[in-house]
Amino acid sequence: xxxxxxxxxxxxxxxxxxxxxxxxxxxxxxxxxxxxxxxxxxxxxxxxxxxxxxxxxxxxxxxxxxxxxxxxxxxxxxxxxxxxxxxxxxxxxxxxxxxxxxxxxxxxxxxxxxxxxxxxxxxxxxxxxxxxxxxxxxxxxxxxxxxxxxxxxxxxxxxxxxxxxxxxxxxxxxxxxxxxxxxxxxxxxxxxxxxxxxxxxxxxxxxxxxxxxxxxxxxxxxxxxxxxxxxxxxxxxxxxxxxxxxxxxxxxxxxxxxxxxxxxxxxxxxxxxxxxxxxxxxxxxxxxxxxxxxxxxxxxxxxxxxxxxxxxxxxxxxxxxxxxxxxxxxxxxxxxxxxxxxxxxxxxxxxxxxx
Ligand SMILES: *Cc1c(COP(=O)(O)O)cnc(C)c1O
Numbered sequence: 001x002x003x004x005x006x007x008x009x010x011x012x013x014x015x016x017x018x019x020x021x022x023x024x025x026x027x028x029x030x031x032x033x034x035x036x037x038x039x040x041x042x043x044x045x046x047x048x049x050x051x052x053x054x055x056x057x058x059x060x061x062x063x064x065x066x067x068x069x070x071x072x073x074x075x076x077x078x079x080x081x082x083x084x085x086x087x088x089x090x091x092x093x094x095x096x097x098x099x100x101x102x103x104x105x106x107x108x109x110x111x112x113x114x115x116x117x118x119x120x121x122x123x124x125x126x127x128x129x130x131x132x133x134x135x136x137x138x139x140x141x142x143x144x145x146x147x148x149x150x151x152x153x154x155x156x157x158x159x160x161x162x163x164x165x166x167x168x169x170x171x172x173x174x175x176x177x178x179x180x181x182x183x184x185x186x187x188x189x190x191x192x193x194x195x196x197x198x199x200x201x202x203x204x205x206x207x208x209x210x211x212x213x214x215x216x217x218x219x220x221x222x223x224x225x226x227x228x229x230x231x232x233x234x235x236x237x238x239x240x241x242x243x244x245x246x247x248x249x250x251x252x253x254x255x256x257x258x259x260x261x262x263x264x265x266x267x268x269x270x271x272x273x274x275x276x277x278x279x280x281x282x283x284x285x286x287x288x289x290x291x292x293x294x295x296x297x298x299x300x301x302x303x304x305x306x307x308x309x310x311x312x313x314x315x316x317x318x319x320x321x322x323x324x325x326x327x328x329x330x331x332x333x334x335x336x337x338x339x340x341x342x343x344x345x346x347x348x349x350x351x352x353x354x355x
Contacts, residue, residue, distance in 0.1 A: 032230025
């Protein structure tokens with residue numbers, strides 16, 4: 001099957017094979033030598049000197065970890081949402097008792113830097129901003145660099161969901177001064193679902209020291225202590241760590257610029273083919289179209305479920321729409337391992353369907 005969903009994404013064979021390796025003692029020397037290699041390589045790919053931690057959880061677990069380690073109940077937080085993942089992030093903060101102020105945009109649009117800036121000015125008591133870099137549900141990438149400038153000019157903590165961007169789209173953590181950045185193994189990293197990686201700035205650690213939300217499994221201070229001994233607080237998902245270790249080596253060999261260029265080129269090709277098939281893009285402004293996932297409008301009278309099942313019988317899997325978009329869009333994932341042969345095959349099946 002040609003899996004073209006925006007996560008999980010296909011895994012190259014040499015990464016798959018590492019997961020067959022025998023189990024090791026996660027308190028022993030092999031793990032203790034592997035973990036620092038993983039975190040060093042992650043720092044290289046996050047473009048940061050900040051500490052990066054790896055937790056056994058899906059991306060949402062990483063988002064929850066960011067919330068509970070940084071915030072306190074009753075704290076005022078700005079949640080910027082342009083789709084269903086933005087809603088999820090703010091919702092987690094609400095569940096743990098933060099007082100969430102929402103900046104919601106119509107789905108299909110990005111949020112612009114001056115909107116975020118003026119929202120903060122209207123609500124100066126907020127301490128932190130939650131934002132999605134790449135909104136996987138709508139196929140829109142927010143202009144994070146400009147947004148980060150507005151947030152930092154106002155001296156607020158910036159917490160970023162980069163689950164479907166980091167490793168595939170430019171997101172230089174130190175250059176853009178991002179305090180907390182969360183990503184997930186099954187998106188741009190060519191690793192199965194189950195690991196989340198989080199970077200923490202000095203400022204984020206200071207917020208962590210006074211944060212009062214309840215935290216146990218996701219305790220980042222504890223993860224940081226354990227990492228100094230080459231360990232994790234709890235049993236790590238070892239096969240996924242083997243896979244991540246290998247994937248990071250491959251990514252470092254390829255180089256970030258070439259990875260980003262590859263995603264740009266494939267995304268351009270997908271968008272061109274989609275439009276050539278007589279379809280239209282869901283994002284309302286082409287400038288902000290995501291280079292990791294393309295969201296496509298259904299044609300009038302088109303049954304998305306039936307379309308997806310026909311495409312599937314030709315060997316290609318596209319994702320449907322999430323939440324209120326189910327039935328009105330479908331999505332093509334192109335992140336992580338995206339060989340031209342697989343993308344071309346998927347586009348050929350798409351073209352045939354609309355001929
Ligand atoms: C996939 C994704 C998540 C996390 O999803 P999990 O299913 O928990 O891994 C969060 N945010 C975005 C933008 C995503 O694409």
